[in-house]
Amino acid sequence: MSIIPFSSEAYITDGLSPSEFIEKVSQIYLNYRSYSDRSKIGQFFTNLNLAKDIANRVEISSKSKEISIIDLGSGTGMLSGCALEFIINNYEFDVINLDLVEIDNNVLPLLEIVVDFLSLWCASRNVYLNSKIITLDIIGSSPVENLFYPLQIESYDLVISNPPYFKIGGKSRVSSYYKNIINGQANAYTLFMYLGINLMKQGGSAIFITPQSYFNGDSFKKLREHLISNTKIVSLLVSQSRYTQFLEEKVMQKICITSLVKSNEDRKVLFNSINSLAVDLEIDQNNLIKDDIIYTPLIDSENHILNKVMSYGKRLKDFGLGVSTGSIVPHETPQLLSEDADQIPLIWLKHVKDGEIKWPIEGFKRKQYIISSSPNKKIMKKDMYILLRRCAFSETRKHLYCSVFEGFEKYETFSLENHVNYIYFLDKNINLEHKKVILNAVYDYLISDEASVFFKSRCNNTQINVTDIRSLPFPDLKI
DNA sequence: TGTGAATAGGCAAGCTAAAG
DNA sequence: CTTTAGCTTGCCTATTCACA
Structure with missing residues (x-):
């Protein structure tokens, strides 16, 4: 030099x-x-x-x-x-x-x-x-x-x-x-x-x-x-x-x-x-x-909202709910993936839309099923859930992309890819109507300005993980 | 149709719980 | 106590998108 x-x-x-x-x-x-x-x-x-x-x-x-x-x-x-x-x-x-x-x-x-x-x-x-x-x-x-x-x-x-x-x-x-x-x-x-x-x-x-x-x-x-x-x-x-x-x-x-x-x-x-x-x-x-x-x-008006959210005392678990990450990591278990419609539906991040689960997607490059002989722990039973994308907000998306999910009509089971988080009932024996009421209230809150401000302030990388969701303060929901 | 920006998806690897 | 399987997580980048 x-x-x-x-x-x-x-x-x-x-x-x-x-x-x-x-x-x-x-x-x-x-x-x-x-x-x-x-x-x-x-x-x-x-x-x-x-x-x-x-x-x-x-x-x-x-x-x-x-x-x-x-x-x-x-x-x-x-x-x-x-x-x-x-x-x-x-x-x-x-x-x-x-x-x-x-x-x-x-x-x-x-x-x-x-x-x-x-x-x-x-x-x-x-x-x-x-x-x-x-x-x-x-x-x-x-x-x-x-x-x-x-x-x-x-x-x-x-x-x-x-x-x-x-x-x-x-x-x-x-x-x-x-x-x-x-x-x-x-x-x-x-x-x-x-x-x-x-x-x-x-x-x-x-x-x-x-x-x-x-x-x-x-x-x-x-x-x-x-x-x-x-x-x-x-x-x-x-x-x-x-x-x-x-x-x-x-x-x-x-x-x-x-x-x-x-x-x-x-x-x-x-x-x-x-x-x-x-x-x-x-x-x-x-x-x-x-x-x-x-x-x-955040900017002034949002800080006001953030302070309010932070004062809420409830967490997801207080409503009898847990949150976890989708168990299918495709590159680790490629042998479980399938394209056979007789097998078990596999929900990828892309299937989780704002307020709905759109599955299957025609022309989607990924395999949209897993084989029915997959390990039990990777198979989810039909129940009431909220599915959430792991990816964080963007310029065009100002809140979490998630949806209440009751399972598929034609299938008794389904499975979740690693980038889909899910909220589930810790106690499965709750009355179905009551489950619906709880999850709808939770869903409304998850996409509210209040929850969005919380994630915006807290999540500095591209992902919103389960720890972030567990930490979200909830108000007393009307349920 | 080309380009830069936005984002979905790829993937590694630590950690934890279960199994031996 | 040691090993293994599989659960989470975050960073990176290939792909898609948007706009001229």
């Missing part, structure tokens, strides 16, 4: 700010590495405007004349550069210790040039910048609890990170180091958050750019618990669409910027959308986080 053919001094004298300089340097890397190369290692840089917005939310509580900052996965140092700019313009420190952790060999020569620039720039403002680049595979190094020299637990006033996002295999070495924080499928970014939280001093701050997926879902439960028990959320900025283009053109990720402070002091959470001109909402921690789930705040 060609090293930048110019000296940092020249740019200092030209009056370039750190962020402007870093943007030039980043461009060299972007021209050199293809999108797919960068995607493999999760190397995406923070866009200048976003980095500035983020940096402007930095809070430093240190009373000393010296602070320590660490940037986990610094890339070319855009976040650090913007943070330095903001801190020097708004605080009075004599010494800033800046540790930049980065392992991408292709970016290191550029990062060195950035560090050189930052040192000169700070010096020109009478601040001594003591910075070092640490080429440590921070999540790939064991043991994580103690961290590695030169990283020390609780030694930084400010932790900043735009970490890589990629799945970590459950049987991988990295995964084995993090049993205490990984629940099921892990993503690298959660480990950066975990380590970042551990690196914060008492009273220190942290800012992370990550996907929103950690707000709910079982896989992120332990991370949420760690975050909630050690820190307070200062502010959350979320992108409203996964197509929000603010990192790089092609990156499609629903992202959020989480800022934390390590303190027990209760405070309101500032909430806003990325790039929004609106004033931040102020939300009580208790309204944002319920049962270890972070409920994304």
Whole structure:
């Protein structure tokens, strides 16, 4: 790779700010590495405007004349550069210790040039910048609890990170180091958050750019618990669409910027959308986080509805109902599928329409039956159910797609594909008419604005799972 | 008819409960 | 206690959709 053919001094004298300089340097890397190369290692840089917005939310509580900052996965140092700019313009420190952790060999020569620039720039403002680049595979190094020299637990006033996002295999070495924080499928970014939280001093701050997926879902439960028990959320900025283009053109990720402070002091959470001109909402921690789930705040009128829903005391089980996932996983049991109409109907997600079950579908590419010798547990008996699609809302679909289902006239049994969830009676011996009354009331509520607002706030990925449905608060239904 | 956006569907793999 | 089967879950991407 060609090293930048110019000296940092020249740019200092030209009056370039750190962020402007870093943007030039980043461009060299972007021209050199293809999108797919960068995607493999999760190397995406923070866009200048976003980095500035983020940096402007930095809070430093240190009373000393010296602070320590660490940037986990610094890339070319855009976040650090913007943070330095903001801190020097708004605080009075004599010494800033800046540790930049980065392992991408292709970016290191550029990062060195950035560090050189930052040192000169700070010096020109009478601040001594003591910075070092640490080429440590921070999540790939064991043991994580103690961290590695030169990283020390609780030694930084400010932790900043735009970490890589990629799945970590459950049987991988990295995964084995993090049993205490990984629940099921892990993503690298959660480990950066975990380590970042551990690196914060008492009273220190942290800012992370990550996907929103950690707000709910079982896989992120332990991370949420760690975050909630050690820190307070200062502010959350979320992108409203996964197509929000603010990192790089092609990156499609629903992202959020989480800022934390390590303190027990209760405070309101500032909430806003990325790039929004609106004033931040102020939300009580208790309204944002319920049962270890972070409920994304919605627009004003919807928040009013959400608060009402959250006050309801009943759950699905209080009406004698359970909810479960369809038991047929086609790729696991292809031998059970059939196209023979004498066998057992198999209901796929596509058959579940808004308020009706449309089965069979002519010309549907999937096999719409399972063989009658399939295991009993995969066969459902005719009864009263509500079938629900697992897929979450979209722009055109504003509520759950589900339907009351009484079974087929011509068949005594049926079966459900994995992407269809079903609500069923725990006690089968209830009078049929009464079952109908209960399920119709539940159905009406499931597609109501109230329930929709709940799922919209709670479900940050593409799926609405059974845990989400079990957690939906119900009012007293008229049954 | 071509293109980018939206979404349904593919699929892996952790977890849990049952079986040995 | 160990192994296995099968239940759930979330992420990724191939397919479909919508619109010019």
